Amino acid sequence: MERAFISHLRERLPTNENVVVGPGDDAAVLKLFDDANIVVTVDALTDGVDFALSEVDASRIGHKALAVNFSDLAAMAARPVAAFVSLVLPKFEGDRIARQLYDGILPLADRFGVAIAGGDTNSWDGPLAIAITALGETTPRGPLTRGGARPGDALLVTGSLGGSILGKHLDFTPRVEEAIFLHQRHALTAGIDISDGLSRDLHHLCHESGCGAMLRLDSIPIADAARTLAANETSSKTAVEHALSDGEDFELLFAAPEAVAETILREQPLDVPISLIGQFTNRNEVIALAADGTQTTLPNTGWEHRI
Amino acid sequence: MERAFISHLRERLPTNENVVVGPGDDAAVLKLFDDANIVVTVDALTDGVDFALSEVDASRIGHKALAVNFSDLAAMAARPVAAFVSLVLPKFEGDRIARQLYDGILPLADRFGVAIAGGDTNSWDGPLAIAITALGETTPRGPLTRGGARPGDALLVTGSLGGSILGKHLDFTPRVEEAIFLHQRHALTAGIDISDGLSRDLHHLCHESGCGAMLRLDSIPIADAARTLAANETSSKTAVEHALSDGEDFELLFAAPEAVAETILREQPLDVPISLIGQFTNRNEVIALAADGTQTTLPNTGWEHRI
Numbered sequence: 274m275e276r277a278f279i280s281h282l283r284e285r286l287p288t289n290e291n292v293v294v295g296p297g298d299d300a301a302v303l304k305l306f307d308d309a310n311i312v313v314t315v316d317a318l319t320d321g322v323d324f325a326l327s328e329v330d331a332s333r334i335g336h337k338a339l340a341v342n343f344s345d346l347a348a349m350a351a352r353p354v355a356a357f358v359s360l361v362l363p364k365f366e367g368d369r370i371a372r373q374l375y376d377g378i379l380p381l382a383d384r385f386g387v388a389i390a391g392g393d394t395n396s397w398d399g400p401l402a403i404a405i406t407a408l409g410e411t412t413p414r415g416p417l418t419r420g421g422a423r424p425g426d427a428l429l430v431t432g433s434l435g436g437s438i439l440g441k442h443l444d445f446t447p448r449v450e451e452a453i454f455l456h457q458r459h460a461l462t463a464g465i466d467i468s469d470g471l472s473r474d475l476h477h478l479c480h481e482s483g484c485g486a487m488l489r490l491d492s493i494p495i496a497d498a499a500r501t502l503a504a505n506e507t508s509s510k511t512a513v514e515h516a517l518s519d520g521e522d523f524e525l526l527f528a529a530p531e532a533v534a535e536t537i538l539r540e541q542p543l544d545v546p547i548s549l550i551g552q553f554t555n556r557n558e559v560i561a562l563a564a565d566g567t568q569t570t571l572p573n574t575g576w577e578h579r580i
Numbered sequence: 581m582e583r584a585f586i587s588h589l590r591e592r593l594p595t596n597e598n599v600v601v602g603p604g605d606d607a608a609v610l611k612l613f614d615d616a617n618i619v620v621t622v623d624a625l626t627d628g629v630d631f632a633l634s635e636v637d638a639s640r641i642g643h644k645a646l647a648v649n650f651s652d653l654a655a656m657a658a659r660p661v662a663a664f665v666s667l668v669l670p671k672f673e674g675d676r677i678a679r680q681l682y683d684g685i686l687p688l689a690d691r692f693g694v695a696i697a698g699g700d701t702n703s704w705d706g707p708l709a710i711a712i713t714a715l716g717e718t719t720p721r722g723p724l725t726r727g728g729a730r731p732g733d734a735l736l737v738t739g740s741l742g743g744s745i746l747g748k749h750l751d752f753t754p755r756v757e758e759a760i761f762l763h764q765r766h767a768l769t770a771g772i773d774i775s776d777g778l779s780r781d782l783h784h785l786c787h788e789s790g791c792g793a794m795l796r797l798d799s800i801p802i803a804d805a806a807r808t809l810a811a812n813e814t815s816s817k818t819a820v821e822h823a824l825s826d827g828e829d830f831e832l833l834f835a836a837p838e839a840v841a842e843t844i845l846r847e848q849p850l851d852v853p854i855s856l857i858g859q860f861t862n863r864n865e866v867i868a869l870a871a872d873g874t875q876t877t878l879p880n881t882g883w884e885h886r887i
Binding site for chain 2: 299320355406465
């Protein structure tokens, strides 16, 4: 890596009051306040799988690489504190790509007051890969895990779902503020961000919570992009099927006791709508309930890449 | 990634009392004790640059990928607590490679009581890349940074240097216990692990500390592997030149006030020897002092990949 770029970069990296020792030493040293727990997530994005470097400006890829990590912290109702950026750059135009990646990374870090406290920049003969580690802190109510939903809890979701491939998967804003606001103010019981698709991520919630769910298909908030895909493409998927399976919506899917859910739905305290799309059950499966009353078991489709 | 492998892996992952929420949620939640600061480091290793997958068993690569991070924590005198493993696997034989990588990762984590608290496993059409994030905690004396050396301080190093390409660069044991022991017991002023080579890393120490150094060439502990390289190869490098420039020794290079250094050298409290190889100066350069009294300015050669 060109040393001039590294020096230039170091001067641009945002910092904050949590950073005791920043970039330039063997490791970063951070301090959390108020006895918070540390929340850590790692996501690697690769060319040809999570993005196509040949088709989009690398700044959008940089934004996405950091935003997916913030979305994971949001799903835990944690405040992002610091991020660490590992780049594996192709040798051809590696410096230009790195600069553009940071053109997407830095504004998002700034927006959430997050320090870029370290990282590792490499180049090789392979394609672009980015692995970002984001570190956050819990709020006084503690982490919002996947495992706390109980039969009878309401199933809620922010925003609208499906069709993110038309653009949202690159340009979304992680629901950090929304998650922290909701979890601080209301006793949510479980949460996840929708990265693998509503169907798949609902199965994750149910599995970790040891319960099932009834999903009301006609209550799912369908994104315009999902309707566009359903109307235009030659495939047989309907808009609701896109909303169920597309993934990378990066909306919050969460559980709350019925009374809490009623308050949230009545108040609608966020800039994005919150929808009630079903409830958790004591059955060991996810049931899709159609408008005509038909019930079908929703398969746990999708892919799994986390350890 | 094959789901059976992920499930199998999750059961094998070591944990510890710092882990509040482990793998399987959107992020890991960790708790440190005794008001420790958090120390975080990230290192990415790539096929063809840091290792050759075609030439070595992947378990050695897994070991190295974790060990380089532990070495960075050691350089801060921090105790490793948890690690997060991002794998980008080639599609061909990706599962086999992943299993072998973990065959190297898990024993090293176990040995240091470190939890593998999360990660991300991907596959693609490119070569193997591994990015590991290691998180540690400071000891009561706080972090050992690169920036605390003062003119007059002694320059010390553990073990012997050079020729690591013959094997040590893959199989080394990070100097975690040694660094913590020394920093707890003695007032070290600065430290770094030798990854870029003695010459380069000494320049890092000097740069961050705002001083220079005088390096006694005839005091440098030269590894047998450096002598082997010097004797066998067609290049013109001497053994001491290998010790100066080879890199990936993963020994500790550190500074201590003269009286402290005398105690350490007399006691030799580690299983590996500690050598006095020079002292810090108030000049703005690193001088190599030969046995015959000749002084030459040591260039800041090597490569730089950290932000």
